[in-house]
Amino acid sequence: MIANLAWVVLALPLLGCIVLGLFPNEPSRALTRVIGVGSVAVAFGLVAVIFATLLGRDTEDRSETSVLWNWIDLGDLRVDLAILVDPLSVLMMLVITGVGALIVLYSTEYMEHDRDYRRFFAEMDFFVFAMLLLVLAANFVFLIVGWALVGLASYLLIGFYYDRPSAVAAAKKAFVVNVIGDVGLVLAAFLLVRELGTLDYAQVFAAAPGQIGLGSGPAELIALLLFVGCAAKSGQIPLHSWLPDAMEGPTPVSALIHAATMVTAGVYLIVRCNVLFALAPHASDVVAITGALTLFVAATIALVQEDIKRVLAWSTVSQIGYMIMAAGLGAYSGAMFHFLTHAFFKALLFLGAGIVIHALAGQQSLNRMGGLRTHLKFVYVAMAVGCLAIAGVPPFSGFFSKDDIIASAFAAGDLGVALGIVAVIAAGLTAFYMFRMLFRAFWGPEPEGGYDQHPHPSRWTMSAPVGLLAVLAAVGGLLQIPAGWSVLRDWLEPAITVADLEPSHTNELIASVLSVSVALLGIGVAYWMFAAGPARRLAYADRFVTVRGLLLDQWRFDQVYEAAVIQPGRDLGDAALHGFEPSGSQGLVNSATSLSASASRGLSRIENGLVRGYVFAVVLGTALVGIVIVLGR
């Protein structure tokens, strides 16, 4: 029953996408709005019903699988088109449809000046469908399908303004990096088939501990390959550089796909496959280290960004680093907790930034902002809540979730402590860059030459989602209070079958004190530099030219890839096309053709058209036959 409802949830956005896509003429905007928002909102309502039903059941009874039909049966490998409804997927669905509905509602106003109104909502619906498929899949095949389809949706929406070359290039980059991630997942699936002969979640997770040894080669390799997929999707080093470029898409897209839902799919996957990662301690260490590295590097890059959306993008990369690190260390519910709060506050920040951008007629540069708090009071308050949440100031949501992660890290041995310290430092950086953004946009003097357009406050369609998200970002952390209660951990317990890392109270105390003081320090420095004396920032910018250059170049990852991977590939292709093609392989066919041509030319010389020549040949042939007969006797 619950699973049937989940199929409807899955079908609704798809239906919305199909109806909008196949509509013969451009449908009226009102109809587009109804279909676009309605399909996601109704889906959210149904998910809420599912959630309430599951809540009423016993803990062990909260998971259901439903098979639509047998997708393929290869004799020794059978895959069904099936979904799995369990606490983890329901949590994801709640966020996807809930935040999704708010963002789609917001888009109705944000995109109203755009001529491709219908296409936008069709693609948004498609994304919601793909993301639901990703989290609902009951086997690795449909996980991969959903995984790739969200990549496609992301590609389409990043390249939404397809007449802008930069958007097209960013879309392509995102797509190709995602395909690299897909390949990682696919290889992991191959290994699973070879080792276990199945791709079904239930069977894999049941059989894996017995058939793949703890810390064995295949176990580590499977976990690492799965992580390649996660890293590509969740923007982890070294596959992170597509995510900031993805800000070429419209702002609601950035909020939904590149902040709240899709980019956290990697976290979901690690949590979903907690059995497999628990079998691979070394791979898990790699995951945790990668997360820590990413969260630090991304935080440093965010310090110098001038584009308001790129600040948020790098901050997203950094925050996902926290989740990945937590998941790598074994704090699965901690990772999911941060995913939840992050979905609230990052969506809030993006949507707030969207209102600012909308109010300034598309202007995204912090240099063209300043002093906006008098014009856009509501957004200012909402963004401030978001900044406080992400900076980890109690009692806002980010404080609880981030502290959970840092405290868990401290409980996870030597490596955990080291990574925890990195995370604390980055927490300070986070507070600094977020408030840098806030102060530069809303405080200080107005930009020289005035705004690009007089900032106008938004209507309710944009304000309501922002307000709602602000409330959630403020109180969302109360789901899990150290030494109090842990609603989320209890809820996820059936899905996380391995021992979840639980920090001790000492750890939590140390983590709270450290991170809050660091965060306050960061906010203070930001205030001193950007709000109290705006002139100071230019002075400091001049003093750190080299470091700033490195950070502005985003640690030069892109340049290295260009030189080390892309250009050699191009050269190889050119060499094959202009070098090998004309001579090498063409040589084979040419030699076959010319051999036969020259052979026939040589033979044709015998046919000289003179009767006596032919007669001579006849005589010669007869003589030869005679000789053969005589000698052969």
Add this chain to the structure above:
Amino acid sequence: MPWISLLVLVPLLGAMSMFAVPEGNGTQARIHALVAALGAVALVVVVIAKFDRDAGGPQMVDRQSWASEVGLSWTMWVDGISLWLLVLTAGIFLLAIVASCWGPCDRPRAYLGLLLLAEAGLLGLFSAGDLVLFYVFWEAMLVPFYFLIGIWGGRDRRQATLQFVIYTMVGSLIMLVAILATAYIARDVTGQFTFDIDQLRGVAFTKNQSTLLFGAFSLAFAIKLPLWPFHSWLPRAYSAAPIVVTALLAAVMSKAGVYGLLRIGLPLFPEGADYFAVPLIVLALVGIVYGSLVAWRAPTMRLLVGYSSLAHLGFVVLGIMAFDTQAAQGAVLQMVNHGVVVAAAFGIVGIISLRSGAENVDGVRGLAAGAPRLAAVFLIVAMASLAMPGTNSFVGEFFILTGTFRQHAWAAAIATIGIVYAAVYMLRLYQTAMNGPREGDGRRVELRAPDYLMMLPLVAVMGLIALWPAGIVGATTTTLNRTIAPAQVAAERPAAQILATVVANPPANALPLPGDPAPATQGATP
């Protein structure tokens, strides 16, 4: 009813009926062609309906004596491997004929007649149950393609056809020798002189014989496929041919080589197949990487799709030569997928280049604004071509690689490079034409009613396979298990992976041949 023979005869008769059409009467020629092509499709539907999905062996056998003294017979049948290829051939040819009928067409009588002749040749090839018959159809389909490219082709058509024909002929002559050798050697082993493929199955050739014969056959198949490095007829022929013919070459004719490997190579010469397995896998891998790289840099749209086809066929060969049930089923599925997808891709390239006059990849830009529907269909086709999960090609490639990974993990790992590059080159094709500044007049290339007639069936089939691949695979499973089992035994695969029993030929209890050493139990012969 001899359904299979009828299936081959209908397009043949359609081609013959063109002689009855008065010269210059294009409409009548078109009607004849459409009727014949529709007839073939109707017969294919009958064949699907009558096909027993669980039987592994030949079905609907039609065996007529042809020249029984020399072991020749008109043997036509269908099994799980050929079933979908027949469907693909009939379907794609119908679309090709529809496309040719709609557009302007120079000398429609001859053109459509030759198309039907090619269809008959391919249908015959895919249903031939006799080696000589196989050879006859193999050569026969070359003739119509020779004229189609040579007369209606574009620049360089003369040289392209000459190369195409001579090069394929080299391979097929070697195959002819191998066919005769197979029959004669098999006679010495079994005491029965026959060219019947099903009766030659499991003949106990020595390892050397098996290796040499497989080598000779696979050379012909490799050229036809084409397999790297025998592919050089491909760029010229694909560039020179009219776009409909290019689509047919890529979608249907390229399957002939793969089909030969599965129909003749593996079941008849398992030891030779085992000997050549890794070399062929390596060539297929080189083809995948090489084709992808060249497609990325290819100057024209046709070449881009053409080289991508080289890479995709590499996947199919990989799946066959892995000797794994999963991989082989993926390969058969991928044959169908590739046929459908590449036909659609060439269809779109044809629409764009015909209406905008651009052949080069960067010849047009920004079409999406004026042609949103073309852009949508193009996107679907591009995604299917790069095997995005959720499309039909993904199913094929995924299972090819799962199976290959089980046997040769390194090969599957290298092949994934091709998946990444596929994304790069297909996006290059799609984005350059569709995206970018809205300068091009997209409305000119927007899909029109006849285009829908062509593209929608293809897209529908793609969707169907993506959602329910079991529909295709279910019919092929038993046949494929039976086909690859000998090769699996030769390659000493674990018994759990071999899903069919291998029958010895001659059977163990067969009577001794004259000249054989008499079995000890019978005592001395008088």
Add this chain to the structure above:
Amino acid sequence: MTTGASMTGVPLSLYLAVSGAMFLLGLIGVMTRRNPLLLLLAVELMLNSANLALVGFSRYWNVVDGQIFALVVMVVAASEVVIGLGLVVAVFRQRLALNVDGMSELRG
């Protein structure tokens, strides 16, 4: 004379000698002459030499097969001459020089 019927009169070897001589003459004619008419005559000579040999053998073995075959050859020769002369006339109408060496349009 080991087998077959007894033979009176001209021995087989003489038949064969005359036949061989005629054949050689015809052959030399074919190889040296350039006029198509003479060429045809030479060919006729060769055919008749063969006929002579056939009749001789037929007589030697005392079976009629050879004679029947000689008749067939005669018919063939007659038709060949008809076609040959027709060609000669056609060539004659086209151009005056009756020289077979000039007629080499079909050379490779």
